[in-house]
Amino acid sequence: MSEQFSKQVEEIALRGLALMRVPGVAVAVVKDGETILAEGYGLANIEAAENMTAEHVMPIGSSSKAFTATGAAMLVSEGKLALDTPVRAYMPRFSLSDPVAAQSATTRDLLCHRTGLPRHDLLWITWPDVERDELMFERLPHLGASAPFRSIWQYNNHMFGVAGRLIAELTGKSWETFTRERLFAPLGMRKSSFWQDAPDGEQKYATLYKEKDGAAAPCATECVPAVGPAGAIRSTVNDMARWLKFNLARGKFDNTELLSEAAFAELWTPNIPYKLFPFEVEQVRRIGYALGWFVDSYRGELRVDHGGNVSGSTTLVSMLPEKNIGVVVLTNADSNVLTYALVSAIQDILLGKPNETDWLNFYQDKYDEMKRKSDEDIAKLLGEKLPDKPATHALDEYAGIYANPGYGKIRVFADAGLNVDMHGNIFPLEHRHYDIFSVKIHDVPIPVSFKTAVDGSIEAISIQLELSLPEPIVYKRAAPAASEAAAPEKTTSEAAASEEP
């Protein structure tokens, strides 16, 4: 079967790379405890014509969440942590703006996205050097909730940061050190590391790409150590095959039990219904988000998976536990659905239903539709620009330092128009009408509004950084316009997360 299987996978992978304009993809497949395929297809570096291999390192993004959840489950197994005890009992500094959530949120709530907090992703994306403790303990308590505690599933990266910080609180080791010692080392994941680690000369790193003007352009991925437990791991499919074997053996590797069966079982027990994509897949019935894993029924088979998506890399780790099948797909392209298409196609081959569905075209069509809808929504964000309605104040009157207790300090300054400096990221502000501007962050134009005080001065800037909240994020002016030149923020050269807490 092996050679025929390899050919089938190769054929689909190559077709997928072309259709979805992805430079390269690496795949590993584990069945009944054996790696039956570990291959790269396409290019790891377009400019150098370097072939993708099973040894190329790529960020796995949010597929890291299962490592964080597994780390927590290991502490459950050791009796150091109970999933249903409030986080505050272990880490009294933990807080959230909703007092009910603050006192009651448990590790289970953090790991299944039901605290009521929406993403607030632009906070960490625009603040790469925020220290983990500052983000977790000083900023998170000020972020607005968009749903009652435990009422719905809302994907949230920050809460995995909290879970990682909790692991540090209980073990005295940073999440990174804990993960390295307790998972990477025993599983022999020697090529796995974290986004802030310096490149290792021994390893091959795939170049990451993002589409720019219709062509693939090299890009850097995020590196925000503060939220590392939500997505910091980079790895190879060979290493990830070991992770699959460990999971398919329900927490054992090389016959060594790394955590108890009961603690492991929690990782795959659904906690809350979820909806990840705006479309439905006929062969899939969603079951629930467990802990760092999605659980669904695929063609009637139990499936456990989690994808990852960071700048320049899209990944998927997927298992059919009752068939003892695991698949990992890592790509070096920003935002694509080759991962889902390829994983489904490979699972179909192993379920004896090859070519039953054209997954490549199915997912690409859905993706195109999703992208079109999202572009439409983005276009609607700003609304109509009124003609001939200039700004009410001179540009330098808007300049100054503004602060929000959750999102931190930003600096507005005039230099060929207005600009905003968010933690070292400079974004131009485009004027719309009166005191309304817009700022483009990650290609999304976001409305910005300045507020005039009774005395006529500008007293606040509001930016719609979290669209699921009814109100924008309001930054109040922290210093008069004269201090425009002041430094925006202390910058931390060393990220806190790379040190022991």
Add this chain to the structure above:
Amino acid sequence: MDGLHGFAEQAERNLALFGHAGMVVSVVSGEKTVLESFGFRDAEQRLAPDADTLFPIGSATKSFTAAALMLLSRRGQLDIDAPIRRYLPELLFFDPDASAHATARDLLCHRTGLARHDMLWVLRPHITRRELVASIRALLPSAPFRARYQYSNLMFACLGRLVEVIDGRTWENFVRDEIFAPLNMRSATFNVDDMVAYGDFALPYVRDRKSGALNNVPFSRLGGMAPAGAINASAREMAHWTRCLLSEGSFDGREILSGTREMRTPQMPAPSELFTFPELRGASYALGWEVESFRGYTLVSHGGNVSGGSALVAYMPELGFGVNVMVNTGSSLLTYATAYDALDRLMGFAETKDWGAELFAVTDRLYALTDAAVGSPQAARGAKTARAAAEFAGLYRHPAYGAVAVTADGGKLSARLGQRAAPLENVHYDVFAAEIDLGYLTAPTTLSFQTGLDGGIEAVELPLEGAVAPIVFKRDKV
């Protein structure tokens, strides 16, 4: 319906295998309905049921209560995501988070933090809906608010009350006028008396575990608890309900229900305690409905179980199939066997699985679960009580579970537990054993009397809800 070929024969064999009294079935596929009936509605007189015979649908009633709330929501009279105290301020919980934030949705999907506490309404058979609502605040939670699925009949009684305070009509009249009438469900009833008056109904039976004999048992009379499980209906009229659900709320071209999709959107994972089959995945509770995947397609269903009656109401929205099974024997898994067999045939999987044999094999597990739920007798380990019987006599009260009157008659102690007075047998010390009469079976319990500082008996504890500490009834001062 060609796909159903062989279904009636298989159902007849399964009925014989389970040894239950009678069964009626309606199977809906698109515009077509097939009605079948088997066995006896009255085993003594050997009277056969037919498609018009009334059977209890038990907890499948919950989907009607959910539908009533969706109607109020469509009319703008209820926001199911607003705190329920806006409409029903007298509903309070022990947990202040739940009091402040619980919504109709939370009650509809069993996530308020309360366990069953079913003995409350067993001990207070005449409790009104209004009294039920007022009693909730004295029940201790067994999970944090919204953290876990814990099936609760009491919450559905409270939801019935919510219909009443919003609409003004009783829950029964609302469901009759707004759902039964437009669905042409003319014979369906909300209580035993109306069913008996109708005349064509199934007698309730329980099958003796050891001898296999069918024993006639009393009807469940739910009274205040009706919105959780009191509807009786025929197979023919239940098919009207199914057709309406399959057409997303319309019946004979008229829009009757709204929110059918919302009602089947999963809210809480709710794995079956009873069985796991690879054909069934991902059981969740939605709003008055259970939702799972059956052979890869969505199955929406609700089971029902009352004294001497079992039911399963199920439909598959993507495929346009529905099936209703009612059996006049309690604790029956024949309902599942029959429904899954019918769906298999409709889906083209005829004869691939012997659901009868598979589910019959699970019956022992059902018994074990039932036993665990009712508790087991306490083994004697110590000395008998040092007190005279009269010292225990008195009236003991709990703010939710009501009063337990303990009487000493000629040295013989007995306690009023629900419908009847149960004799108390001293196990050891001040611990007594008694049987609570549930109508179709008795549940062993213990009464553990507590001594006050003054040396007198001040309270009695009964383990009436396994998920929380024993319920403490305090003695009235004499």
